[in-house]
Amino acid sequence: MQGIIVKGIGGFYYVKINDKIYECKARGRFRHRDLSPLVGDNVLIDLDKDKGFIKEILTRTSELIRPAIANVTQAFIVFAVRQPDFNMDLLNKFLILCEINKLKVVICFNKIDLATDANLEETVSLVKSIGYEIIYLNAKAEKGIEEIKSHLEGNVTVFCGPSGVGKSTILNSILGHSAMETGAISERLKRGKHTTRHCELIEIDGGYVADSPGFSSLDIGFIKKESLQLCFPEFNKYYDECKFSTCMHYKEPACAVKKAVEAGEINNNRYNFYVKTLEEILNRREWK
Missing domain, CATH: 3.40.50.300 (P-loop containing nucleotide triphosphate hydrolases)
Incomplete structure (x- = not known):
């Protein structure tokens, strides 16, 4: 049977199928695959009376x-x-x-x-x-x-x-x-x-x-340097205007994104945050 995990507490997962919710445990094989069920997962479960076991986690979109x-x-x-x-x-x-x-x-x-x-x-x-x-x-x-x-x-x-x-x-x-x-x-x-x-x-x-719980700090250190610029949608329309197709909008000459910042078309504070984050990513790689 297929359902969606709507809650997880203390190793128990509550899976909604149609209008009913089943309390489930995850099969042990997930631990060996370093995979844990998450709230929001679409899953396949086996049922034993009203108790269930998660046997498969379907592909996640995010x-x-x-x-x-x-x-x-x-x-x-x-x-x-x-x-x-x-x-x-x-x-x-x-x-x-x-x-x-x-x-x-x-x-x-x-x-x-x-x-x-x-x-x-x-x-x-x-x-x-x-x-x-x-x-x-x-x-x-x-x-x-x-x-x-x-x-x-x-x-x-x-x-x-x-x-x-x-x-x-x-x-x-x-x-x-x-x-x-x-x-x-x-x-x-x-x-x-x-x-x-x-x-x-x-x-x-x-x-x-x-x-979900509130918090005041976030780790974005896993993001690759090539992916960071894609997280700033205001950069998108300038990519094709940069001199180099591999432009990181950092120290490269003839960068359309930097020109847009100078012209006030891209917020300077946002660009400065991009540069600061990019430098942190580059510095981490140097120390590895």
Whole structure:
């Protein structure tokens, strides 16, 4: 029988087949293949009464590491304008992970009621220059929730972003009840507490939504230098104009991307982040 893993806790996986959910364990052979089932996996299971065993994991279309979830098609990257303060470098890392997994991206700005007009305008203009869709939210007042719901049909959607920005509050508003435990911001550190305890897929409005633990650091060190530029969609239209087909948009002469940065067509902060990340990748290779 084929189903989808909608939750995983303590070595047990809950597989949805039609309208029924089966508690399953993974076969031991997955450990030998260094492969673990993930929430979102499409799997084949064997049943013994109402208990099941996962015998095969079908091919994944995408795989996120943190949050650990497979076959996501869409990501809502949630940031607060304040409390915690907006961090562009952190957003860039989330965007790189979404692009490397070929996910549709929607950027959500929550807690807009806490922002000054100048603060919000500066943050939004920076993000708009990249070209992603933006949704403005006041999740506690349920403002912007209907716009999010209009994007869910036919997708497996993940809410990602740092802790304390309101991901669980947004999901609670979508469902109309408290689906996940929510918490407050740490006053001492001004950083979010890890308020969500596990990753789970929830079926709603013709799609699946995942909620997952919040976190404030991301590892993008696995990305190859040749792949990094593909994670910056604003570079795309300039590739054919570079002098060299292998241009990395770094130190090469006659680079169309660098010219676009100088002309203000590509955001300078984004390009600087690209260069910084590329140098980190190159330096790691030199030390190996």
